[in-house]
Amino acid sequence: MIEFKNVEKYYGKFHALKNINIKFEQGELITIIGPSGSGKSTLLRCINGLEKITEGDLMVLGENIADPDTDIRQVRQEMGMLFQHFELYPHLTVLENVTLAPVKVRGLSQKEADAEAEQFLTRVNMWDRKDSKPSQLSGGQQQRVAIARGMAMRPKAMLFDEPTSALDPETIGDVLDVMKDIAEKDKMTMIVVTHEMGFAREVADRTVFMKDGEILEDRESEAFFTSPNDPNAKRFIEQIFAY
Ligand SMILES: Nc1ncnc2c1ncn2[C@@H]1O[C@H](COP(=O)(O)OP(=O)(O)OP(=O)(O)O)[C@@H](O)[C@H]1O
Numbered sequence: 001m002i003e004f005k006n007v008e009k010y011y012g013k014f015h016a017l018k019n020i021n022i023k024f025e026q027g028e029l030i031t032i033i034g035p036s037g038s039g040k041s042t043l044l045r046c047i048n049g050l051e052k053i054t055e056g057d058l059m060v061l062g063e064n065i066a067d068p069d070t071d072i073r074q075v076r077q078e079m080g081m082l083f084q085h086f087e088l089y090p091h092l093t094v095l096e097n098v099t100l101a102p103v104k105v106r107g108l109s110q111k112e113a114d115a116e117a118e119q120f121l122t123r124v125n126m127w128d129r130k131d132s133k134p135s136q137l138s139g140g141q142q143q144r145v146a147i148a149r150g151m152a153m154r155p156k157a158m159l160f161d162e163p164t165s166a167l168d169p170e171t172i173g174d175v176l177d178v179m180k181d182i183a184e185k186d187k188m189t190m191i192v193v194t195h196e197m198g199f200a201r202e203v204a205d206r207t208v209f210m211k212d213g214e215i216l217e218d219r220e221s222e223a224f225f226t227s228p229n230d231p232n233a234k235r236f237i238e239q240i241f242a243y
Contacts, residue, residue: 007056031200034210080150140171157189
């Protein structure tokens, strides 16, 4: 469903992605890990067109988004994206945040959108806060609402860019549990850039290790964490688990 073929990405003269070849299949949960500045966010942002690739081909949901004729808005609508900072609309309630795009973009009636929102907000344990404003919620609660908002667009895939790294430690588990539940029950394609190694190891089907713009390892998660092949990946994991 998503495939990078010989992709290069430059920011000016800086070579941010180097010869990327990788395929993500429908229903897979993949985590992307690696040191700061290794190109993880760039890779994710290329998938929904927030960044343009410089060379190569990038197939997303059957469209080559490197082709200037591709309607990127269409592709983006089918792809949920969650960032480190939960970008909820501050002036809207929780319920309004979740129903806005289904009404405006999917063309649902407010009643239909409300009914769907109840379903999604219940799943993330936030239905009882439907009338709250984002500022009245903790970071973890806001991120769970952001997940419900993403799900309400009925995306074919969800991209997560460090969804828990701005959260207080005690709320991280709730957000990861919601992500795990979606992966298991919805068989949603999920690509997650994260520093949560426990989540990568225990929940993700595959883990991709990046360094200096390259993919150095791409393997089934348990095998990767038990015995990484790449020496840089090995060092990275050892450093993280040393703390
Ligand atoms: N808009 C930009 N203009 C110029 N350079 C950029 C831009 N965005 C990212 N970079 C550079 O590209 C490299 C990869 O950045 P990216 O954010 O993809 O890394 P990352 O692995 O996600 O890092 P982190 O874990 O710190 O978020 C970094 O060296 C960064 O400084």
